[in-house]
Amino acid sequence: MPIVAPLDREQRAAIGDAVTRLERDFYGRGPSSVRVTASEGAPVMVTVLSLDTLTTSDRTLVERGVVSAVTAHHEALHAATSEDFRREVGAIVGSSPSAYFAQVDPHTGYAVRVFVFND
Numbered sequence: 543m544p545i546v547a548p549l550d551r552e553q554r555a556a557i558g559d560a561v562t563r564l565e566r567d568f569y570g571r572g573p574s575s576v577r578v579t580a581s582e583g584a585p586v587m588v589t590v591l592s593l594d595t596l597t598t599s600d601r602t603l604v605e606r607g608v609v610s611a612v613t614a615h616h617e618a619l620h621a622a623t624s625e626d627f628r629r630e631v632g633a634i635v636g637s638s639p640s641a642y643f644a645q646v647d648p649h650t651g652y653a654v655r656v657f658v659f660n661d
Contacts, residue, residue: 562592
């Protein structure tokens with residue numbers, strides 16, 4: 543089923559709530575806030591920016607110069623949980639994402655998730 547663009551306010555709020563919940567469930571804490579945007583043209587791209595995503599242990603490692611360990615840890619988490627994020631967001635928008643990307647900046651604590659819908 544094709545995605546209906548643009549996403550409405552309720553869908554964007556539901557995506558933000560789902561990402562916050564999943565991050566809390568999988569990472570032990572959720573972001574302080576999230577921002578969700580969606581493009582209007584095909585392919586539709588939904589971007590979720592999570593603020594303040596680093597744990598105390600992440601910040602300690604970064605402060606002590608072990609940034610690569612934090613990056614590797616988050617890359618492994620993103621890989622292990624990608625299907626969960628894809629499934630949740632897909633259910634909200636009514637279509638499965640054809641692509642999903644996730645990355646965290648270990649210096650700022652910003653995390654970005656991008657869901658692409660070709661339908």
